[in-house]
Amino acid sequence: MRKFAISPLRSENFPEWYQRVVKEADLAENSDVRGCMVIKPWGYAIWENIQRVLDDMLKKNGQQNAYFPLFIPLRFMEKEASHVEGFAKECAVVTHRRLQLNDGGKLVPASPLEEPLVVRPTSETIIGESFSRWIHSYRDLPIRINQWANIVRWEMRPRLFLRTLEFLWQESHTVHETREEAEMEAEKMLHCYREFAEHYMAVPVLCGEKTEMERFPGALRTLCIEAMMQDRKSLQAGTAHFLGQNFSRASHIQFIGRNGETQYAWTASGGVSTRLMGGLIMTHSDDDGLVLPPRLAPQQIAILPVIHREENEALVLEYCSELKRRIETVHYKNNPIKVVLDGRDINGGLKKWEWIKKGIPLILEIGPRDMERDSLCVLRRHGMEKYSSSVGEWIANLEQTLDRIQGEMLEQARSFREVNTQSIHSEGEFVEFFAQRGGYAVTFFAGDRKMEEAMKEKLNVTIRCILPPDGEGNCCFTGNKTVQKVVWAKSY
Amino acid sequence: MRKFAISPLRSENFPEWYQRVVKEADLAENSDVRGCMVIKPWGYAIWENIQRVLDDMLKKNGQQNAYFPLFIPLRFMEKEASHVEGFAKECAVVTHRRLQLNDGGKLVPASPLEEPLVVRPTSETIIGESFSRWIHSYRDLPIRINQWANIVRWEMRPRLFLRTLEFLWQESHTVHETREEAEMEAEKMLHCYREFAEHYMAVPVLCGEKTEMERFPGALRTLCIEAMMQDRKSLQAGTAHFLGQNFSRASHIQFIGRNGETQYAWTASGGVSTRLMGGLIMTHSDDDGLVLPPRLAPQQIAILPVIHREENEALVLEYCSELKRRIETVHYKNNPIKVVLDGRDINGGLKKWEWIKKGIPLILEIGPRDMERDSLCVLRRHGMEKYSSSVGEWIANLEQTLDRIQGEMLEQARSFREVNTQSIHSEGEFVEFFAQRGGYAVTFFAGDRKMEEAMKEKLNVTIRCILPPDGEGNCCFTGNKTVQKVVWAKSY
Numbered sequence: 001m002r003k004f005a006i007s008p009l010r011s012e013n014f015p016e017w018y019q020r021v022v023k024e025a026d027l028a029e030n031s032d033v034r035g036c037m038v039i040k041p042w043g044y045a046i047w048e049n050i051q052r053v054l055d056d057m058l059k060k061n062g063q064q065n066a067y068f069p070l071f072i073p074l075r076f077m078e079k080e081a082s083h084v085e086g087f088a089k090e091c092a093v094v095t096h097r098r099l100q101l102n103d104g105g106k107l108v109p110a111s112p113l114e115e116p117l118v119v120r121p122t123s124e125t126i127i128g129e130s131f132s133r134w135i136h137s138y139r140d141l142p143i144r145i146n147q148w149a150n151i152v153r154w155e156m157r158p159r160l161f162l163r164t165l166e167f168l169w170q171e172s173h174t175v176h177e178t179r180e181e182a183e184m185e186a187e188k189m190l191h192c193y194r195e196f197a198e199h200y201m202a203v204p205v206l207c208g209e210k211t212e213m214e215r216f217p218g219a220l221r222t223l224c225i226e227a228m229m230q231d232r233k234s235l236q237a238g239t240a241h242f243l244g245q246n247f248s249r250a251s252h253i254q255f256i257g258r259n260g261e262t263q264y265a266w267t268a269s270g271g272v273s274t275r276l277m278g279g280l281i282m283t284h285s286d287d288d289g290l291v292l293p294p295r296l297a298p299q300q301i302a303i304l305p306v307i308h309r310e311e312n313e314a315l316v317l318e319y320c321s322e323l324k325r326r327i328e329t330v331h332y333k334n335n336p337i338k339v340v341l342d343g344r345d346i347n348g349g350l351k352k353w354e355w356i357k358k359g360i361p362l363i364l365e366i367g368p369r370d371m372e373r374d375s376l377c378v379l380r381r382h383g384m385e386k387y388s389s390s391v392g393e394w395i396a397n398l399e400q401t402l403d404r405i406q407g408e409m410l411e412q413a414r415s416f417r418e419v420n421t422q423s424i425h426s427e428g429e430f431v432e433f434f435a436q437r438g439g440y441a442v443t444f445f446a447g448d449r450k451m452e453e454a455m456k457e458k459l460n461v462t463i464r465c466i467l468p469p470d471g472e473g474n475c476c477f478t479g480n481k482t483v484q485k486v487v488w489a490k491s492y
Numbered sequence: 493m494r495k496f497a498i499s500p501l502r503s504e505n506f507p508e509w510y511q512r513v514v515k516e517a518d519l520a521e522n523s524d525v526r527g528c529m530v531i532k533p534w535g536y537a538i539w540e541n542i543q544r545v546l547d548d549m550l551k552k553n554g555q556q557n558a559y560f561p562l563f564i565p566l567r568f569m570e571k572e573a574s575h576v577e578g579f580a581k582e583c584a585v586v587t588h589r590r591l592q593l594n595d596g597g598k599l600v601p602a603s604p605l606e607e608p609l610v611v612r613p614t615s616e617t618i619i620g621e622s623f624s625r626w627i628h629s630y631r632d633l634p635i636r637i638n639q640w641a642n643i644v645r646w647e648m649r650p651r652l653f654l655r656t657l658e659f660l661w662q663e664s665h666t667v668h669e670t671r672e673e674a675e676m677e678a679e680k681m682l683h684c685y686r687e688f689a690e691h692y693m694a695v696p697v698l699c700g701e702k703t704e705m706e707r708f709p710g711a712l713r714t715l716c717i718e719a720m721m722q723d724r725k726s727l728q729a730g731t732a733h734f735l736g737q738n739f740s741r742a743s744h745i746q747f748i749g750r751n752g753e754t755q756y757a758w759t760a761s762g763g764v765s766t767r768l769m770g771g772l773i774m775t776h777s778d779d780d781g782l783v784l785p786p787r788l789a790p791q792q793i794a795i796l797p798v799i800h801r802e803e804n805e806a807l808v809l810e811y812c813s814e815l816k817r818r819i820e821t822v823h824y825k826n827n828p829i830k831v832v833l834d835g836r837d838i839n840g841g842l843k844k845w846e847w848i849k850k851g852i853p854l855i856l857e858i859g860p861r862d863m864e865r866d867s868l869c870v871l872r873r874h875g876m877e878k879y880s881s882s883v884g885e886w887i888a889n890l891e892q893t894l895d896r897i898q899g900e901m902l903e904q905a906r907s908f909r910e911v912n913t914q915s916i917h918s919e920g921e922f923v924e925f926f927a928q929r930g931g932y933a934v935t936f937f938a939g940d941r942k943m944e945e946a947m948k949e950k951l952n953v954t955i956r957c958i959l960p961p962d963g964e965g966n967c968c969f970t971g972n973k974t975v976q977k978v979v980w981a982k983s984y
Contacts, residue, residue, distance in 0.1 A: 032568070032621050033609065036561035041637070044558045066536045069528035070611075070642055070658050071584075076524070077591070078599050088591040092563075093601040094611065095587045097646040099569070099580040107570050109585040109608050116601050117525065119562075119586065119611075129524050145533070150562055150642065154589040166562050 004287035005357050014231040019160065021281055024357040025290035028160050028277075035158035035165030042358060043277065045298035047168065050276060051148065053200050053295075054170065057192050063146040063172055068127050070150075071117035076125040079250035083124065086217020090154040092119040092165075119152040124218065124243070124269055127173045128251030135175060135265060137256045142185070143175045151273070161278035162235075162492055169273035172240075175253060175265045179244070182266035183221070186240040189270035190223040193238035201276065202293040202409035203227045203283045204417055205237060206440075206487060208465025213452050216269075220244040223270075226464045226487070228417040229282035232439040234464045234489040237279050240270030278492070283413050284382070290359030291382050293409050294402040299338040301327060302355040306348060306367030317343055319371050323364075323391070330398050337398065356381060361405055382409055421487075427477050430488070434459050440489050442467070446475035446482035455488070464489050496779035497849050506723040511652065513773055516849040517782035520652050520769075527650035527657030534850060535769065537790035539660065542768060543640065545692050545787075546662065549684050555638040555664055560619050562642075563609035568617040571742035575616065578709020582646040584611040584657075611644040616710065616735070616761055619665045620743030627667060627757060629748045634677070635667045643765070653770035654727075654984055661765035664732075667745060667757045671736070674758035675713070678732040681762035682715045685730035693768065694785040694901035695719045695775045696909055697729060698932075698979060700957025705944050708761075712736040715762075718956045718979070720909040721774035724931040726956045726981040729771045732762030770984070775905050776874070782851030783874050785901050786894040791830040793819060794847040798840060798859030809835055811863050815856075815883070822890050829890065848873060853897055874901055913979075919969050922980070926951050932981050934959070938967035938974035947980070956981050 006024060010017045022028055027043030030036075039047065055065070071094060077084045094117040096109035120126065127145065134140065148170050155163045172189055176182040190207055197203045205225035215222045219241035226234045248254070248264040257263050284291040294300050303324055305316045324339045331337070340360075342351060348365075355363050356379070363379040370377055376389050382405050394401075420439030424430050433441050438461075445463070456462050467485045475482050498516060502509045514520055519535030522528075531539065547557070563586060569576045586609040588601035612618065619637065626632065640662050647655045664681055668674040682699055689695045697717035707714040711733035718726045740746070740756040749755050776783040786792050795816055797808045816831045823829070832852075834843060840857075847855050848871070855871040862869055868881050874897050886893075912931030916922050925933050930953075937955070948954050959977045967974050 029622070029625070031561050031618070033561045033563050033565055033618070036563060038561070038622050039559040041556035041558050045556075047559075048557060064533035064537075065540060066533050067531040067539075067660065069523045069525045069530070070644065071525050071528060073525060074591070074599055084591070084599065088599070091589070091591050092586045092609075093588040093591065094584045095601055096585040096608075097583070099566070099576070099583050099585065099610070107566055107576065107580070109587055116588075117584075118591070126523070126525070130521070130530050133521070152562065168559065 005289050005353055006287050009287045010230055015159075017287075018282060021285045021289050021357075022160050025359060027281075027290070030160065033165075035155050037160050037164045037166075039168075039274070042298065046280070046292070046296055047274060047277060049296045049298065050200075051170075054196050054272070055146075055148075057196060058146050058170070058172065061144070061188060061192055062142075063144045065147065066145050067147060067149070068123055068130065070120055072120050072123075072126045074116050074118060076129065076251075077118055079125060080218045080246055083218035083247075083250075087121045087153070091121055092152045092154055093117070094119065120149070121151060121153045122269075122271075123147060123149070123171055124173065124247050124267075125251065128247050128253060128267075131173075131175050131265070131267075132252045132254070135253060135255050138177050138258055141175055141177045141255060141265065142181065144172065144185075145174070146170055146172045159278075161274055161281070164274075167274045169271050171271040172269060174268045175248075176267070177255070177257070177265070179266050182244075182268045183242045186221065186223055186242040186268040186270060189240035189268070190225065190238070193225050193240070193270070193272055196272075197225055197227065197237055197276075197279075198410060200293065200295045201280050201283070202295075202406055202413060203237065203279055204410060204414040206465060206467070208467050208487065210239075210465060211449070211452060211463050211486075213449050214462065216241045218243060218246050220246070224465055226489075227279050227283060228413075228420060228440060228489070229279070229492070230416065231282070232420050232437060232489070234440070234487075234491045235275070235279045235282065236464070236491065237276060238270070238272040241268060243267045243269060284409055285359070286384075288384060289357030291409070292359035292361060294361045294406050295333060297338075297359070297361055299340045299360060300332065300402060301337065301339045301362045301364060302360045303339060303341045303364045303366060304348065304351055304355070305341075305343055306365050308367070312368050316366065316368060316371065320366050323366065326395060327398065330395060332399050332402050337402075352379075356384075361402065380405065425474070425476055430476055431459065434461055434490070438490060440464070440487050442485065442487055443476035444473035444482050445484050445486045446478050446480040451477060461488050461490055463487065464491060497781050497845055498779050501779045502722055507651075509779075510774060513777045513781050513849075514652050517851060519773075519782070522652065525657075527647050529650075529652050529656045529658075531660075531766070534790065538772070538784070538788055539766060539769060541788045541790065542692075543662075546684075546688050546764070547638075547640075549688060550638050550662070550664065553636070553680060553684055554634075555636045557639065558637050559639060559641070560615055560622065562612055564612050564615075564618045566608050566610060568621065568743075569610055571617060572710045572738055575710035575739075575742075579613045579645070583613055584644045584646055585609070586611065612641070613643060613645045614763075615639060615641070615663055616665065616739050616759075617743065620739050620745055620759075623665075623667050623745045623757070623759075624743050627745060627747050630669050630750055633667055633669045633747060633757065634673065636664065636677075637666070638662055638664045651770075653766055653773070656766070659766045661763050663763040664761060666760045667740075668759070669747070669749070669757070671758050674736075674760045675734045678713065678715055678734040678760040678762060681732035681760070682717065682730070685717050685732070685762070685764055688764075689717055689719065689729055689768075689771075690902060692785065692787045693772050693775070694787075694898055694905060695729070695771055696902060696906040698957060698959070700959050700979065702731075702957060703941070703944060703955050703978075705941050706954065708733045710735060710738050712738070716957055718981075719771050719775060720905075720912060720932060720981070721771070721984070722908065723774070724912050724929060724981070726932070726979075726983045727767070727771045727774065728956070728983065729768060730762070730764040733760060735759045735761060776901055777851070778876075780876065781849030783901070784851035784853060786853045786898050787825060789830075789851070789853055791832045791852060792824065792894060793829065793831045793854045793856065794852045795831060795833045795856045795858060796840065796843055796847070797833075797835055798857050800859070804860050808858065808860060808863070812858050815858065818887060819890065822887060824891050824894050829894075844871075848876075853894065872897065917966070917968055922968055923951065926953055926982070930982060932956070932979050934977065934979055935968035936965035936974050937976050937978045938970050938972040943969060953980050953982055955979070956983060
């Protein structure tokens with residue numbers, strides 16, 4: 001068996017493999033600030049692509065971007081009881097506004113604030129304050145606001161992209177005249193996240209609703225997309241919340257309705273974060289490192305000139321530049337294909353492996369022999385398949401080739417999920433499933449929150465989501481008839 | 493004299509006029525968090541355009557985007573003495589990581605941190621830590637990193653966009669092998685900011701260097717662009733710093749040079765912020781509100797259907813939709829022209845004034861008579877000029893029209909600056925200049941920091957920048973010969 005670029009292998013130690021993939025692809029690193037990460041250029045370029053695509057999708061859904069304060073006064077947090085309960089344990093608190101030297105010559109915080117400020121763990125309460133000013137009549141509704149921002153939640157066990165003390169995200173906040181409209185809006189947000197995950201990240205997701213136990217603090221309903229990683233654990237990749245009138249009451253978001261009466265508005269919110277990066281990595285990467293879907297790769301193609309003799313150098317580089325220019329005239333999904341020509345004077349093997357580990361979809365190695373034959377030596381990263389092609393034909397089919405890779409990545413992830421999803425009908429079978437390989441266990445469930453908590457305690461397994469209604473069956477634990485079908489899994 | 497949309501007028505009370513323009517254009521508002529602003533959709537859309545254009549320019553200059561932690565450990569801040577001295581008075585400090593209810597049932601900060609964290613007032617120290625890990629040899633240089641981020645500096649006298657406790661910015665940080673290269677990089681950054689200000693914002697700027705008194709804490713040289721506002725005060729609109737080896741020494745950014753010896757790297761940094769929005773507003777707006785340059789306007793054109801009788805409504809709206817589609821096929825600076833069709837059922841006069849106050853470059857009012865004649869009734873926001881045109885001709889010339897507006901806005905601002913700039917040769921003349929209208933006073937200056945401080949104390953006037961060398965003359969205060977020519981002004 002050949003040696004792989006990443007050690008340990010996925011099968012040996014998945015969490016450690018993940019850390020190595022992130023490091024070898026140069027995506028991010030831990031900073032000296034406990035729990036905070038540095039997103040390096042290659043990682044950030046992927047995030048920028050995520051932002052660009054998703055931002056367009058959100059705007060098509062009527063969202064308008066805006067920006068609200070990083071700091072939330074303590075009194076705002078207090079307004080919604082379950083909200084503060086949910087976030088109190090992980091809030092970074094600003095208490096001073098100055099530094100000064102103490103008598104020992106040490107720098108210490110000075111000028112304490114009258115009211116401490118919380119660094120936003122989410123922005124419902126602070127955006128709610130603006131909404132209460134902006135909205136007077138039903139004519140001002142609906143309002144759909146999106147914010148790209150950094151968020152702080154104090155994580156005790158941080159992991160790059162998956163759980164970091166500070167992370168980047170988008171948060172949508174909407175206000176509506178009726179309950180139905182707000183619920184529908186949450187569903188629309190979820191649909192948008194699903195489309196994005198499947199069509200751009202090539203990550204298949206389940207759509208469903210959280211049980212009360214896993215609900216967003218303050219929400220009446222939390223909808224989610226869940227994706228199966230290659231260790232068969234589930235990653236919550238995005239959420240949308242129907243907030244009822246909870247935050248309207250807390251922030252006094254009221255309007256004069258069509259009937260002339262003052263009433264509380266109905267709100268919804270939703271978001272996805274840099275956690276998506278973790279999902280992207282754990283869905284597609286292999287034992288040679290990162291594998292990027294063409295639609296989100298910062299560059300689709302790396303051209304590596306192969307120079308064995310110095311006298312060829314100028315010719316080969318000239319040929320590669322010309323090839324780059326030709327490829328860049330091709331469009332993929334309305335954008336010119338992005339090509340990097342890596343002419344660095346370093347060992348050719350090392351250079352190739354750098355690009356493999358970075359997950360670039362296609363690698364072209366070009367030497368004098370290829371130039372003579374007008375042919376290309378292509379390495380397709382997904383599947384690590386090598387093949388040759390004539391230059392003209394290859395370029396003519398390039399858009400199709402990229403689409404095929406994108407499609408096959410989605411299909412491969414979908415097959416993996418299907419193979420690792422099982423319908424389960426009894427507790428014994430359930431316990432056995434998670435004692436073996438595990439994955440997604442689909443069951444009817446008529447139990448209560450206590451039963452969920454017990455299962456979490458016992459097997460470290462939770463309900464990832466309640467599936468849309470689809471017939472009736474017997475609860476796998478109580479045997480009672482129910483229409484509630486759920487998906488259980490270990491999770492991130 | 494006709495009534496203007498903004499009260500007070502610029503000439504009556506400039507600061508108050510500014511606040512009204514911001515409010516009436518719906519750009520931003522003060523939040524309930526003291527000193528923090530909410531950037532509303534129309535304001536944020538302008539900022540997004542600024543980001544998009546500038547980001548492309550920075551990338552063309554070799555900058556790569558990345559993201560670094562919001563929090564800076566106290567010990568990092570301490571490393572560069574003048575840096576901490578410069579920022580200590582305005583640092584928000586996180587001291588706790590949790591909230592809990594006290595005995596009185598009040599929510600209070602809990603779990604104090606071992607080491608307090610400063611919310612970044614700028615990122616030299618935290619990014620320097622990463623650089624020290626990334627750089628080993630001269631082959632790793634240069635490095636050019638850009639970050640779009642939020643920044644906190646505790647402002648005691650906040651003003652929307654101009655001075656806010658939290659603001660948004662981009663900060664470039666670069667590392668070089670030689671002193672010359674780092675200095676050149678700072679100049680390159682400044683050049684980029686200048687191009688952006690003049691070509692996109694239509695804001696003419698002076699380029700120069702700050703005196704020691706106004707230098708960035710920790711820099712050896714601070715370069716700046718300065719723009720004259722309509723109250724003849726100067727706004728520092730962007731800065732670039734040559735940092736020497738100060739931050740390399742503080743963060744141990746070392747590399748093995750071509751001579752095999754370990755040495756400290758040379759660094760530079762630079763940035764522009766949401767303050768640019770303030771500059772944009774105070775350069776171009778008039779007594780009817782905001783005036784936007786076409787290249788940064790979220791939309792270039794508003795179409796307002798004029799409907800006097802209900803039976804015409806469908807026809808007029810259909811005609812306007814078709815017109816919108818036609819205009820949107822025209823490109824302006826490689827982007828399709830953006831058009832808003834405002835079909836809201838509100839008073840037509842109010843509606844028109846909303847768009848005037850929002851500064852949209854061109855407003856089209858379309859009624860049945862215009863439809864019959866195949867003509868347009870156009871209001872050009874800059875200059876408030878009204879004219880008619882045939883539809884076809886107007887669309888054919890649209891790109892030129894927008895370019896002409898963009899150019900005339902720059903020219904008007906440039907003339908204003910020139911009229912209000914004066915070469916001054918004696919202290920008496922100098923005092924007289926600022927006792928009268930004031931503006932930019934250009935003088936030779938051979939004095940010292942004390943003299944600058946005295947002038948600030950006495951007239952509230954500072955040296956905005958040292959101009960590039962251009963001959964010799966006599967200091968307007970000491971009479972001594974010098975080659976140092978400077979620009980004095982009151983400033984924001």
